[in-house]
Amino acid sequence: MNITPVFGRAGLGLCVLLALSAFSGCATAPRIPLTVPGDQIGLTEVHSGISTQEIGTTIDPSNVSAASGGGLIFAIIDLSIENSRAKKAEQIIVPVRNALVGFDASGLLATAVLQELSPISWLKEAKIENGQLAGKDALDNVLKKTSANAVLVLETDYYFTPKFEAIVVTTNVSLYARSASLRAKAERRGSDEASLLYYNKLSAVSYLPDSPVGLDKSVAANRWAEENGKKAKAALETGLREVAKMIAFDLAQPGTKDHALYASPADKKSNRIVPIAANANGGATMINVSGFEVHTDDTRAWVRTPSGELVSVAK
Numbered sequence: 001m002n003i004t005p006v007f008g009r010a011g012l013g014l015c016v017l018l019a020l021s022a023f024s025g026c027a028t029a030p031r032i033p034l035t036v037p038g039d040q041i042g043l044t045e046v047h048s049g050i051s052t053q054e055i056g057t058t059i060d061p062s063n064v065s066a067a068s069g070g071g072l073i074f075a076i077i078d079l080s081i082e083n084s085r086a087k088k089a090e091q092i093i094v095p096v097r098n099a100l101v102g103f104d105a106s107g108l109l110a111t112a113v114l115q116e117l118s119p120i121s122w123l124k125e126a127k128i129e130n131g132q133l134a135g136k137d138a139l140d141n142v143l144k145k146t147s148a149n150a151v152l153v154l155e156t157d158y159y160f161t162p163k164f165e166a167i168v169v170t171t172n173v174s175l176y177a178r179s180a181s182l183r184a185k186a187e188r189r190g191s192d193e194a195s196l197l198y199y200n201k202l203s204a205v206s207y208l209p210d211s212p213v214g215l216d217k218s219v220a221a222n223r224w225a226e227e228n229g230k231k232a233k234a235a236l237e238t239g240l241r242e243v244a245k246m247i248a249f250d251l252a253q254p255g256t257k258d259h260a261l262y263a264s265p266a267d268k269k270s271n272r273i274v275p276i277a278a279n280a281n282g283g284a285t286m287i288n289v290s291g292f293e294v295h296t297d298d299t300r301a302w303v304r305t306p307s308g309e310l311v312s313v314a315k
Contacts, residue, residue, distance in 0.1 A: 027260075027261065028258070028259040028260065028261070029255075029256060029259050029260065029261050029262055029306065029307045029308040030199065030200075030201075030259075030307055030308065031199065031200045031255060031259075031262075031307065031308025031309065032187050032196050032197070032198050032199040032200070032255070033198065033253065033254055033255030034175065034197055034198040034251050034252075035185075035197075035255070036182065036185050036197055038120065038121050038122040039121070039122070040181070040182070041122040041149060041150050041182065041197070042122060042149040042150075042179075043125065043126075043147075043148045043149050043150075044122060044123055044126045044148055044149065044150045044151070044152055044175075045126065045127065045129070045142075045146050045148040045150070045151045045152070046113070046117070046123070046126045046127065046128045046129065046151075046152045046153075046154070047128075047129045047131075047133055047142065047151065047152070047153045047154065048106075048109055048110050048113050048128055048129070048130055048154040048156070049106065049130070049131050049132030049133060049154070049155065049156065050105050050106045050109065050132060050156050050157070050158075051132060051155060051156060051157040052157055052158070052159075054097050054100065055093065055096060055097060055100060055158055055159060055160065055167070055232070055236075056157065056158070056159035056160070057089035057090060057092075057093050057159060057160055058089075058159055058160060058161060058162050089160075089162075089217075092164065092217050092218050092221045093160065093164075093221060095221060095222055095225035096160075096221055096224045096225045096229060096232055098225070099224075099225040099228055099229025099232060100229050100232060100233065100236075103229070103233060103236065105156075105158065105236060105240060106130060106131070107130070108236075108237060108240050108241075109154075109156055109240045109243075109244065110128055110130040112240055112241045112243075112244035112245075113128060113154065113244045113247070114128060115244070116244040116245050116247065116248040117244075117247065117248055119248075120248060120251070123152070126152070132155070133153070139153070143176055143178065143194075146178055148178060149177075149178055149179040149182055150175055150176060150177055150178055150179070150182060150197060151175070151176045151178060152173070152174070152175050152176075153173070153174045153175075153176065154171050154172075154173055154247070155171065155172040155173075155174075156169065156170070156171040156172075156240075156243065157169075157170055157171075158170070158236060158239060160221075160224075161205075163215075163217055163220070164208070164215075164217045164220035164221050164224065165207060165208055165211065165213075165215065165220060166205050166206060166207045166208065166235075167205075167206050167224075167232065167235040167236060167239065168203055168204070168205050168206075168239070169203065169204045169206075169236065169239025169240055169242070169243055170201060170202065170203040170204075170243070171201070171202050171203075171243040171247070172199075172200075172201050173198070173199065173200055173201075173202060173247055173250075174196060174198070174199050175196065175197040175198035175199070175251075176194065176195060176196060176197070177195040177196070177197050178195075182195075182197060183195045185197070198251060200250055200308060200309060200310065201309045202243045202246040202247060202250065202309065202310045202311075202312075203243070203309065203310070203311045203312070204238065204239035204240075204242035204243055204246075204311070204312040204313075205239075205311065205312065205313050205314075206234075206235035206236075206238050206239055206314070207314060208220055208223055208224060208231065208235075209231060211223065239312075242300065242312040243312075246302060246310045246312060249295060249302070249310075250310055253294070255308070256308075261306040261307065262291075262292075262304050262305070262306050262307070262308050263306070264291075264292035265292065290305075290306070291303035291304050291305040291306065291311065292304055294310070296315065298315075299314060299315060300312050300313065300314055300315060301313055301314075301315050
């Protein structure tokens, strides 16, 4: 496996499902487990990119409309409040963005992916194209023109939680079947080109070290930015390494029958409650999601949510 740099901007055009369906009334999990044996996959092309050039912000959405029984006027009030919150968040984040100028998140991710995926037999000879695919047309062109049997696409983003208490790194991982034999075994979502052998969303949450609960947002942002962004860089490095490790792990994990939600196994004594962003683009909120631990080491635990997502949190 080797790394080739390519260039492009955010946005794989294919709409992959956010793994939050379990919390919107849907009784199935979006995760698609890999069921095809590695020796049947063969040559694979890998595209790994970061969706944004700088760290993003999220906000807590206004609930005036819900609290007031709805209606157009209250919806307009919600929009105004959320726009104001977004502007304030963009102002608060400036010191962190300045401290992260020159931070090569894309290169760090590609290196981590290379290290974690190379030991997998069917990915050993894969070439990593390091750069975001620019929109749906770019993805469709790759899928149509590739000579590989399969294409693995990693779409990564990173952003602050609304109160700046944590940095979240999240990766949507999609393995597309291209050969006729693999397409016959894949699951189709969206266009005919989107024949998926595997899909999941993986996230890593890193909290601001040694900080009290309820810390002012501006103070928290300045702590992330101090010492040339030392804490922010450490959190991003941890998150990028974690998602790379989770990709290798999750490719080998079984799924549920008929995409049923993932329930805690009988031998798991307790659930973990983890924060996860509902939407990293625009007005997002952090919600608590129950899940069960599937892997731990000295410092972190990986939690499987009902939707099948994996979330890495500090122990």
